[in-house]
Amino acid sequence: ACGGGGDETSGGDTPEGDGTLTVGTILPQTGTLAFLGPPEFAGVDLAVKEINEAGGVLGKDVVVSHKDSGDTSTDIASQSADALISEGADVVIGAASSSVSFNFMAKLNDAQIIQISPANTSPDFTTDPDAEYYYRTAPSDIIQGRVLADTIIEDGYSSVAILALQDSYGTGLADEVEKNIVGAGGEVVLKEVYDPQAAEFSAEVAAAKASGADALVLITFEEFTTLAPQLAEGGMSPEDVPWYMVDGNLSNYGDQLPEGLLDGVKGTKPGVESGEDFQEALLSVDPELNDFTYGPESYDATIIAALAAEAAGSDHPNAIKAELVGVTKEGEKCEDFASCKALLDEGKDIDYDGRSGPIEWTEEGDIAVGSIGVYQYDATNEFSLLGFETGSLD
Amino acid sequence: MSGEESTASGAVAGTAAGPLAGVAAQPGVPKPDAILVADGVTRSFGGLRAVDVAHLEVQRGAITALIGPNGAGKTTLFNLLTGFDRPDSGEWSFDGRSLAGRRAHQVARSGMVRTFQLTKALSRMTVLDNMRLGAMGQAGESFWRGLIPPLWAGQEKENTARAMDLLRRFKLDAKCHEYAGSLSGGQRKLLEMARALMAQPTMVMLDEPMAGVNPALTQSLLGHVKELREEGMTVLFVEHDMDMVHDISDWVVVMGQGRVIAEGTPDSVMADPEVIDAYLGKHHDDVATDSSEGDS
Amino acid sequence: MSRDESVPDKGLSQADLEDDTAGVEVVDRSAHVAGSQGALLVADELFAGYSTDVDILHGADLYAAEGELVGIIGPNGAGKSTLLKSLFGMVRVRRGRVTLAGEEITNFKAHALVPRGVGFVPQTNNVFAQLTIEENLEMGTFLRPKRFAERFGFVTELFPTLADRRKQRAGSLSGGERQMVAMARALMMEPSVLLLDEPSAGLSPMMQDEVFAQTKRINSAGVTVVMVEQNARRCLQICDRGYVLDQGRNAYSASGTDLVNDPKVIELYLGTLARVR
Amino acid sequence: MDFLQILSSALQQALGPTMLAYAICAIGLNIHFGYAGLLNFGQAGFAAVAAYGLAISVAYLGLSFWLSLLIGLAGAVVLALLLGVPTLRLRADYLAIVTIAAAEIIRRLGRSTTFSDYTGGSDGTRPIGSFNDSFVALNPFPQGWSLDLGIIRFTRADAWVMLVGWALVAFCLLVMFLAMRSPWGRVLKGIREDEEAVRSLGKNVFSYKMQALVLGGLFGALGGFVFALARDNVQPDTFSTELTFYCYVMLILGGAARLFGPLLGAMLFWFLYNFLVGTLNDLAGLQVLPTWLLTTTKSGPLVYVLMGLGMVLLLIYRPQGILGDKRELSLDVR
């Protein structure tokens, strides 16, 4: 855990940086999460654009360097980390997948470079000893699991089957959902962890069917597109057994899936509604985006880092680190870089509230109170908001 | 000139045939000093009984030829005796020790080394390395000792010298640093045989060593084989070239349809009507006569 | 000097040629030039080899008139097989030319020569090991499947074992049996030019007789045969003309009987062994 | 576009710990494939077994670091024996598929949730604890020191891993050098060409192949250690078949059956890869190319396309690899 940060920053001995805030990204350009890459890159790019339009950090333009994270089957992420270290990055945004973050976290930690993940939700980060320089703008799955379970219980389903992908996110979230379902009086009749790289899922479908559950939780990445129709064909369509989806697969499928397949299906996703304007802005950076998952979180991660550097008056990672938690809470509220910077210039303490939610960091660098949106699909396979549920960590 | 040759080779054949002089010319006959004794060795492929040898002995220190029509089972018998194939039944011993069930490399180590009818050159190794590989009992062939060059350098030097010597005889010395894969068909045969001799075996089994080798060279090599016999090596070879068989062998074993159908000295076997009928063919003499006519 | 007359158009390569042959006796090519007029298969001064920088053939000549039986002998590694392969498009000819019935076929691919009536039996790897004997023979009549039955009858008459074993895979045959299959496959084709690389190797004396007799018979029926043999004496006895190849060049060339009796050839290539009996 | 920057990060990867891990694995493959002709497509499996052996012994069983290293090595030996006993008597292609299958089995067992109490599952051994404390403690470099080579810099931790890694590379190459020019190595080469022939000369082919498999596997294990120690984590997916494939690519690029082939190949591979990554990402940032061709999100796939093409071109125009001997290729050894 991040130990207080009191050692070097109080007073005049703020570590000196090189004067330019260098932001690196390690986000998926290839691999199983590549579909989440575009909104995340767009979020970072948009933030950098806005920061530089507002005069940059410490009077200089922020420099951004994008690197691929790949997925766990390649070693790209740690190469990218090495490259960023040698490029002298001060802050690294990434990775998307929790498993990938685990692969290079220690490296950045040793090099004393701030890492802010916009999408990691695995609960394990909170307690990891190498997470001293690790922060995230996505809430831990402890909260999402609780909200999802609550939604299911509220809908009156007592026996639940969970299909979860085999990685720390999948199993971690599945555990949380299970804990809460069982805790609230329901049963988890099947918790099937599957290999996301399998060519087909007939065995998993059969197992889900045989479990006789009356609700089905699908914790998947983009292999959902493969799995969903197979479930429907195997007699497990949402009409047979209602489905519940999560951030890994909550996406606007449109005609990627047959019309009506997801009609009525609910799902949860961390973050608040980012608003039309913000989505427009993201689209102006990358016109090819078709959804915005973790775009706001990436944007926020970048802005917070820039604000912390401004607040510290240095772009040295250790200086930024000392201010990071501070700029997210306890102070005058502000919502974009320009206005926050103005407040900072006046010497005020700020509390940045981002596009992904109010963002208050705990000392571990976790979102203290996370907002989880509950969404529902319509017949065109597009989802819309039902409402938000907040939850806190302690 | 031809007269001299003829008597010379006849004389050699005569001396070597000494111990075998009194042995009866019949299949499976016991030899005075047999180094290889095989009993009841059989091998079938599907319905075909490729080898069915009731009893066979090979005389120590002699050159024995194994002849027989194509498909008689000669190569298969070689495979069985040297552990490259498993017989359906049978027992055999070499130098007094039973070899049945032994694996190929164990057989070779016990002193019985064979060559292959369809050559097996080690293509991406030089000719010289092919030869060096043949030497037995190299200290450096164990991993740990191999790591320490002084432990094997001396032996290596000796082996190289011996290899060069053999290569010279086999007219391959000019090729010693070429990859064996670039040799011509006949050169491969030569290398195959030379490599087997590198092992300094007690008994060498050659499967058609001279098929495809130039006659002039064959002749000089036969001289070398005879020298080896003088040094005490036993030779068992398969050959279809009757001139050659006649020239160097002390004893001839004839196989037909898997069985030993005749045995004896070269002259007696080649006069055997059964052998002529099954193997040599009637033209054979005509051509031989033709050739001598042509010469004179 | 004689080279100038025969290949006046190759002035450019003259220098290389002389480099190559420096210090070696200059071969008189006039006999070749004269003989090759109107011959069916002609190879002029072939240069060919395997790796890019080394030539194996250094200007080998060869011709075979229609209906002739030509033998090639020579020490191991002389380049006999290479010569046959380069006639048959399996080794690249770098210099020189090959003509068949007046048509230039230099570096034609093997499959283009088969329809022109050229058949070839390689020295090694000369059967389809995975196919049965029957299928091997079928490959002989690949271009004319209708002739299969008739040719099969003819060929199995020569090698009766093949008919008995028609369903056996060639890979499991003995060395001699394979050789029969190889020869038989070529005979299936009814070629007008037959290139044989050591067809008798590994055969029992009886089968060797058969092969030589049949080759002679086929030849008498009008088929031009070029055969490489280590069974040199036998080969020269039946052939019309013989070549002695050494180090990629023609060392001697004369009628078969002349060569058999040439003391120099005997000493260097034929050996005296076969005369013993 | 900052070429110096691109160059330096490419150079850094061409010398760094990841390259070393791959190089050591590839040196092992050179024994298997280059010299002994064993088509081992499961080098990743050897590396994985060793890395897991080390990690689990320290972090789960609480054994000492040095003992755990031995356990890791023993794991690789046992794997070699398990794979070798049945398959070394078969044709080379079968060894290939059995090893590839074994390596995949190991990886999938490692990442399965069934054994995640011991292996930590798909995120690697991190959840069961750290295992490189003793290794880190041995770091001879002073705190705060970093290795500065002009345009490239390595952290103290990396420098320590690299010191060990390069020492291991040197050690492996020395062993290779001595072994391969000894008669022992000659027997291996003979086996690569034709094992029946070698058998007929009285060599115990099976035993030699096994020795080669074990030795190469041990090198793979050392590679696995470097992987694991550099990250303090054993992540099952880093030991996927891709690792083995890339090792082959490195081996052939550098030149199979050449002493320095795999090392050179590994350096070249990572240099090229990172050079491409740097160039493309910079180009994407500059937005000089049309967006249908290159944007930040498209540069990832494009790097691989170019990488693949680069490999293909290199091998077409230098099929024997950088150090290889062209003559060998002209022999048909089908």
Place this chain on the structure above:
Amino acid sequence: MRRFAVSLCALVGALFALLSLGATAAWAEGEQGFKGVLENKDAGDEPVPGVTLRVFDAEDNEVVTAESADDGSWEALVPEAGDYRVELDASTLPDGLVVRTGRTSTDLLRVDEGQVRNALFPLGTSVTTPGGDAPEGEETAEESTTPEEECVVDEETGEEICGGGSGWLGQWGNVIYNGLHFGLIIGLAAVGLSLIFGTMGLTNFAHGELVTFGGAATYIINVSVGLPVLVAIPAAVLLGGLFGWAQDRYFWGWLRKRGTGLVTMMIISIGVALALRYLINFIMGPNTERYTDYVRQASIDLGLFQATPKKLIVDAVAITAVVIVGLVLMYTRVGKAIRAVADNPSLAAASGINVDRVIRWVWMAGAALAALAGASLALDRGVKFDMGMQLLLLIFAAVVLGGLGTAFGAIVGALIIGVFTQVSTVWMEPQLKYVGALVVLIVVLLFRPQGILGRRERIG
């Protein structure tokens, strides 16, 4: 269990409207606690009023009590955020009713400020346990509520339907059918790989990309060009064949001519695979994409197993393709030529066969078959740029299992691999299903080293 699920369906539809309304309404500010609805699941979700519920805090102090109203609903608010649990007072339940899970208390649950969490006590006449296994707890003797019979009486025809995906027989039937189906698809790809290996000796690591190509081409024709899948698939197979032809014409054939060694070519194929795979990624993006047609078909019940019509049609097409390949190989001249080239290319040339042309044919056929495999697989699982690569190991395993270079062996091997991936899920977790298949591969090779249809070579 199935019938239960089906009957539930009707309800769910109706419930959805209600519940989703309730969901938004529940998030009122300023109050926190628990709520829920008590219903008798075994009596058509009839509300159960008058049941007492108690809320305890972490120290087991009772905080509040609530009673269910006439519509079964209850709410128990707590004064401040914290950890609480709810307990249902079983003595207040109407006679004959029990909590079906057998648990009358929830675990300690975190209640945040302003959050009303849901607690569930599903009521019914008996305790049930997951999967319809023997019930446990006090009421062991009582019968489970879900029917376990293997045969179901069809309501309209009155016929008895056995198996069909339910019960022991059905489970095996389905597992084996799915395995065979998957095996056939692997087989299509494996035959091509095996033929290419046979004729030119190339271990083609880029074969998976030929599979992907089939899927991607179908997808592009289907979605971008807008033709129906029924047209797109044949077109993609054709394109695949063309692609294979072109690959050999302009690339592999050229390499052969240059005398590139086989090992080098094998490594080159790794490079080609990488380039092709990411080129497809570059063109069609990283996501799994689905065709516009046949994505969701109702399964039909075939007695022993259930299958969607598209799967059955794919099976028929695959079997036809394989049989045609087999017949071509065995009985036609082309087939003989292929086998001859596979065996001994230079001798084949000496027999008048145009070796290059034969290899080109094989490439064309192999690539077309692979494309068919990809297009069919994508019907089921969608198109993704690495779908072929993920199949590659299984394809290789099939080829080797069957015996290298024997086309029929590849099919047999593929079917075995396919069936075992599925059958192993009966004992093993599905996440380990490939492990099962690979173990089988190793075991088979131990007993039949030359592969199932392979043959040993003679020595000497």
